[in-house]
Amino acid sequence: MLESKEITKAFGSKTAVDHISLSLEKGHVYAMLGPNGSGKTTWMKMAAGLIKPTSGQMLFEGQPVNIDSRRKIAYMSTEPFFYAWMTVKDVGAYYADFFDDFSWDGYHAMLRQMELEESMKTKTLSSGMMAKLKIAVTMARDAKIYMLDEPFNGIDLLARDNIRRCILEHADENKVLLLSSHLVEEMEAIADKAVFIHQGKLMEVDDLEEMRVERGASMADRYREIYGHTEE
């Protein structure tokens, strides 16, 4: 459904994503893993159409990502990006204006779960509340692909449970969910595939069930094997 072919992005002399070829198939929840600066965010932003690749291609359903793909891909950036003048209600109205798949009912339900009020101003939200708002508005869309960059950052344990439940509710055989996070154990409870990226290069893509059965290893074990020596 979403595929990158030899995609590369360089910022000046630094190559953030280096010839990554990766195909994400519907019906799976992918965990994209790697240390800071490994290229996860840049890859996602290229898939969202926010960053133009230096070379290679990003394809959605066989076509280069474009305006149509933005209608079907729901992307949540790790950084706050709402206009400072917006209230929580304004954020919903903005998404409703531009995305046909946005559901007010879904948004309201998630705001209740996240204990957010429509009248709250985004510029006064704490980082945790902002993270919840980003999740709520992104998951209120009925998209084909959800890409969530660090969805658990700054979120307390109980809210994390809510988010995990919400993500799993959206997982079905016709959708792709792609999440990046440093909380590897958290991701293990959600994902069924793991994408390991290191220094801009794709290391491997693993089926987690297969890994557990055949190698007796968890995603966290594999993470330590791949990155352990570089982290120390």
Added chain:
Amino acid sequence: MLKLMKYEFRKTWFTKLILLGITAVAEIAFLIGLYLEKETTLGLSVLLLVFLALGGVLVIGLESVVTLHRDLNTKQGYMLFMTPNTSYSVLGAKVLECSLSILIGGAFYFALGSLDLTLLFAKSGELNRLWEIIQDFLSRMTFANRALIIDMEGMASFVFCLLAGWILTVITAYFAVVISAALLNGKRFNGLLSFVLFLALSWFIGWVARIATASIPSINVLLLVDGAISLAFTAVMYVITAIIMERKLSV
């Protein structure tokens, strides 16, 4: 596009509201000064209204450029570029909202100025001297080394020419901001290079306009043609800028 324009307006409405508020206060002071014959109040309010008329459209244009810069260089740009809108629509909404605001703002101040001058003229014979001074001042104004014609048509042509020129300047600044964000991002002297580009383009466009209008005998026709040339260049700059955004811009 209308939805994008709605949000472009929403980003800048507060400044416009402040301008409108100050203008209302200045206008009330003008009327008080005029009808209660308080000359100091009248003089100060006229000064303030002239300043607002000139500065108001400048502020609208400058804020529009600053907003574009913020949209391209901060995370709030995701709000625009993750939506299913092409760069042509995103930029088009900005150009249209800014142009309409400048034109409406300019027309508003022109109408207000005309109304106030009429009131001033009608109020008292003693103030006729002031009207003569204003006429004298206006008659000294020139464009392309030619004296302006001081009547409603002449002034309207002059205002149109000024506003169209200002819209073109704003769009040229858009172009420089986009070049800076899309092609020069991360490079040394990025800001300086894009500013030099802006100055060079402005000079070139002015040169083309001067050559194109050099043989036009009527000052009013010259003003209209110059304004039309500015709007034509605005359209060209818009297309080139949108193409660069569509192909090269990362936010």
